[in-house]
Amino acid sequence: MWHGVIPAVTTKFTQDDGLDFKEMERCFRYLMDAGCDGLIACGSLGEGPLLSHAERIEVLKLTKSVTGNKPAILTVAEAATRDACALAEKGARAGADGLMVVPSTIYHSNHKETVATLRAIAAAADLPVMIYSNRLAYRVDVTTDMLEELADDIRFVAVKESSDDIRRTTEIINRLGSRYDLFTGVDNLAFEALTAGAVGWVAGLVVAFPHETVAIYRLIKAGRYAEALDIYRWFRPLLDLDVSTYLVQNIKLVEALVIDSNDRVRAPRMSLEGDLRQRVEHVVKTALQNRPALPSFA
Template sequence: MTKWTGVFPAVTTKLTLDGKVDIEQTKASIDRLVKSGVSGIIVLPMLGENASMNMDEREAVIRAAVDVVDGRVPVLSGLAEITLENAKKNAKLYESFGAQGLMVFPSLGYKTDNRETVAWYKGIASASSLPIMIYNNPIAYGVDCTVDVLKDLVDVPEIVCIKEETGDIRRVTDMYVAFGDRFSIFCGVDDLIVESSALGVTGWVSGMTNVWPVECVELFKLCAEDRYAEARALYRILTPSFHLDTHVKLVQYIKLAESLVYGAPEWTRAPRLPLVGAERDFVVSTIKHAISALAARNKKAA
């Protein structure tokens, strides 16, 4: 059975100023992530503006990611659809494009009840041979894969991982009590990673790793090695920026942060617009404060 562990950034899709997919910039950012020590990548997540991409664009992004990664780490694709028919069809397509796993959203068009949620994930699991990470974010999507729901999915071998993003830190332990190590459990929100690691998560789907991959990999490693005093010190530097990962405008925020830190394009696709005014100033100030604090930390360590 597939066992994913480590830091899996939810990769932003780089765009040009006029909204076209910039494949070369996307490949460059993915290569930077892999060279920085991440354990896997996830293209076309919500952060990657999945829902705004047509199928030709999605194919180009997946194939480009597989090409640049070149087997160094697993390449997963987000799968975000409204109907089960489309979800099953696209699961097969993404497999044919070279994806090695799927991060599967609930239906984007309807808040399924528990029975419907089970049928949704079972149906998608039956459509391809790819291992599946369940994207569990009831705050954003109104559907919760609770322990009771997972009890009806525990015998589906393709479902191997849960991205836990309920915001309720108790859920991590509840899943371990119910299922042992049947599922890999990933923290799905940046500003809960140290707390989640203390409870035993095996991985982290991270937005801000796009910005600071070396530091985020280090943070995860410190926690995995029970070096929590050092982890807390780094976490306190990064947490104000990590809070940006939980905002409705996380795409704009993280892309702006990438631009500030290493020059990546910040452009998004409408209806998302570039940040302006006090909101932009707040994000810039937050990121620049972290840049300065990290530089001071590195100087002290040198």
């Protein structure tokens, strides 16, 4: 159902901490024009947990206005299942094409609780669901056993696999075949996951480098691994910025430096300063000095 490069977009703020719809529209269109296959709104990178439900729905509506006939997916990541179901229902009414669901963000649910939460959210919206498994960030591991248990509900269509264990990709495919559209959610494991059978990439640094991200994906799917690997190796220092406590600040600063956006974030986050900022600036400067020419892959 879903495949390709689907960016987890950043949420843009005005200087007085409101939503900057004009800048979001510009950035979102840039991604779609570069060949991305949909957009995911209000995820971790999109600072979703720091937005009100009303703000998240407004960002979703803007996202859908840009994606057109490609999917606009709303992230649901709430501490309480009740609140997650309420947001899922609002997203469905607002025109979401699907949901990306984090099982629990505060309480670290067990197997039974995790499965029950995912089922409840899927039922509340009655939309296609991408299960977001990220045991490092959220401490809840949606295991292959859980995926097998959930496979009887056709609303669960995809998995964003972010366990940081590349072996999990093969494990899921070996156990469940093509039952789920398997996406990699770790930028600096993308080449490895896509060559192991993942059909999509929920990407972060794509927001500043969409053409390179799309090129890697399409070259891999065309079997042109050496060309994809050359770009990926160049990209790796940038992709490493996605695997960090400061991933939001890192990537927004990259957007500011590369596509002339801004790095405003919502408190308690603060924009990078000092050594942290200089490190990102150095990585970007080095990458731009050596930016590769992209081959044709049409």
